[in-house]
Amino acid sequence: MKLLSGIVIFLLVGCASAPLVVDKSGWVAFGHPLLVPRLNETSGLNAINCGHYDLLNANDRKKMKKIAPACIKHATRTGQPFKFGVIDIVQDLYMHDVVISDPDSKFWLISYGVMIDNSDHHTKVLKCDLIEVEFNPLFFSREGCVVVDSQKWFDGNHFL
Numbered sequence: 562m563k564l565l566s567g568i569v570i571f572l573l574v575g576c577a578s579a580p581l582v583v584d585k586s587g588w589v590a591f592g593h594p595l596l597v598p599r600l601n602e603t604s605g606l607n608a609i610n611c612g613h614y615d616l617l618n619a620n621d622r623k624k625m626k627k628i629a630p631a632c633i634k635h636a637t638r639t640g641q642p643f644k645f646g647v648i649d650i651v652q653d654l655y656m657h658d659v660v661i662s663d664p665d666s667k668f669w670l671i672s673y674g675v676m677i678d679n680s681d682h683h684t685k686v687l688k689c690d691l692i693e694v695e696f697n698p699l700f701f702s703r704e705g706c707v708v709v710d711s712q713k714w715f716d717g718n719h720f721l
Contacts, residue, residue: 593673593682595715599715600659600671605642608644609643611628613645613646614646615647616647616649617650625696633694642663644659645659646658650677654676655676656673658672659672660694662692667690668689669689670689684711684715686708686710687703689704689706690706
């Protein structure tokens, strides 16, 4: 009987999901070269990196659905800042969307779009009381948002 109990416990422990690996590395590249320093600054030095995913790549899409929800849930549950980003094609432009929870528990949605032929680009920055990320389909639910001047954000004056 003890042997059977030991086997059952071993199987239960062995089948448990792997622990969440918390990645606090900064991003190296994402969209425009000036984006990365601002994204890292906005999220803070200790932000959990929930990844940035190319939704045009089937493997990245699968990886996002597997990793990002647990990462964001962990960060939210423990009150830690995080960053999560995606790139996709919307009509005739590449859209880079990043959701950030900052050290002051505010949420940010930074959207950077660049035309496929690289002829034009735009940036929209929202600071919100809450942003929830839905993954099937991907959707950002926002509450209490204000538009932040994107030039001030790029200049590092977004905390004023």
